[in-house]
Amino acid sequence: MSEANAHEVEGRAATNPLTPVLTRRWLSPESWSLRTYEELEGYTALRTALAAHPDQLTELVKAAGLRGRGGAGFPSGVKWGFMPKDRSKPHYLVINADEGEPGTCKDVPLMMADPHSLIEGCVIAAYAMRANHCMIYVRGEALHCIRRLHHAVREAYSAGYLGENILDSGFDLDVVVHAGAGAYICGEETALLDSLEGKRGQPRLKPPFPAQAGLYSCPTTVNNVETIASVPYVVNGGADWFRSMGREKSPGPKIFSLSGHVERPGQYEAPLGTTLRELLELAGGMKDGIPLKFWTPGGSSTPLFTADHLDVPLDFEGATEAGSMLGTTALMIFNETVSVPWAVMKWTQFYEHESCGKCTPCREGCFWMAQVLERMVEGRGTEEDIDTLLDVCDNVLGRSFCALGDGAVSPITSGIKYFREEFRALCESNRGQDTTEASESALAGVAR
């Protein structure tokens, strides 16, 4: 324990380096089955919750300081509190299981290993928000999750945890598992709602916010899988227990997903505020000992970090103060062999492909930025291109309809901020040279 704690972050509650809460059942045989779930305290929080007043649950989640695990980090209890208390219109709870942010791979394993924790969380959250319908919008490509959730929902219905008069409480809830069809933008909550209504997944203007007019123009809350799966533990453990992990403004445990050039990539559940240095130690360090070059704290939409950021506390405040965002705690780790301009080009091509086309800055901006980057990586770029890129970024950031545009500029601006020399070297090396040779050097990083 001492080794991993060597760089303990100030202001973080003292705990073990790893705090399995959401991942606690994952090692159990048939962890996804109702039987295993019930043997390990499953659906006990639901009984407590249904005996309470709905508003007590919202207050509890506020007191616990649970923040949205889908990337934005908005306080979940506050979000729930936006829902009207009257029932003049149906209320909806929508689960965002459209995990697609590059690098993000926490919700898919959670739903595969422990779908009932999500379902129990859904019932508690729906009860708190007076919703009798819950939709789980799962990414279409995650077929096994869809299958598993569907099976778990059926199990929950037959055990009386879903349907009419749940556990004799008088509360009814129907859950529909809905498969998406391949569109990153549907992870944006209002685009998800449009998609769920059977339309093209394009974001809506806010306000009105979903709590006022969401699904079918009715009061709706959209929450991430990991957020809702945390709720049963908050109910069972209470606010103080939840706050005994993590940092004051970002309490609780969080699933950190390590991928890329590390010895043991995978899912590590640790308190918020844990640093990459600590996580790397748990993951066996850099793959083959090749030094770290750059990484993302929470997916490709969060500005890059470098080896200088190993001790940044990975919580919502810490990542922001250091110039990035916590996002989804998707830690993509790249070693020295990877070319930054190449990586940035690949991500930009992703945003170009996934831009929904609704607003001009994002649709045109991503398209042009990808072209400029392709040109540079191919060896036909000039130093002016760097300024052009930054100029286009400036016209996309904050001027796009939704956060996709903001996310698209993150790798570019942060890549140039920390590795401008590498972009410049690419232009230098291109000068007067055969382009094929230049592109070889630009791609040196791609070889393993």
Added chain:
Amino acid sequence: MTEQFDYTTTEHVVGPEAADPAAEETVFDERVRAEARLIVERYPESRSALLPMLHLVQSVQGHVTAEGMRFCAEQLALSTAEVNAVATFYTMYKRQPCGQFLVSVCTNTLCAAMGGDEIYRALSEELEAGHEETAGTPGAEGSVTLEHAECLAACDFAPVLQVNYEYFDNQTVAGALETVRALRRGERRSPTRGAPLTDFRDTERQLAGFFDGPGAEEAATASAAAPETVRGADQARERGWTAPPMPEEVELPPIPDKK
């Protein structure tokens, strides 16, 4: 060297083929119509059924055809233009006949850096097919459609590919080639996580929300345990690390005063 994948296609252009009501009734028979109604019943408002219904159309025809769009429009009282707008927005709706197996290789940054680009290139050469192109006669035994996919949410298993949306993790060029050659012979390799492979059309049936194919029950309970997934949990257990213990009694906050 640099992969410049061409995303621009004209496949979304629906041909001017004339509607033939009789033929459409044969393709989308009473059983399919009944299933379409079942999908509608799941939702408070009928239009929500459109995405699953397009998956149902693909389970019948192997891709979304003009008649498939008309079928959806008719079931949901929409115009075909509205259905077309939706069908062309989402990448999982194929507008060209799809193979028995759809092979999706992640070529997003992280997978690409870990070897995904090489895998895509090797498979493309092997199959003599580019993005969304098919080796063999689409739908026939051993036909394989290739595509490069965006991040498949399995980055800890990079590089990954999917066959009919089942995960094949930690791929190598050699391993991926072997898998695809087996598929071409009509042999189904087991995915790393998920259920045994079925056909693309069966897969689409599940995406439409029907889990009644052969082996559906086994598929739902097929193990998805993978070392990467449980690495943190494993290490915590080995070292005896747990989260702080929960208190015996938890008091809920009082009911807030009504404003």
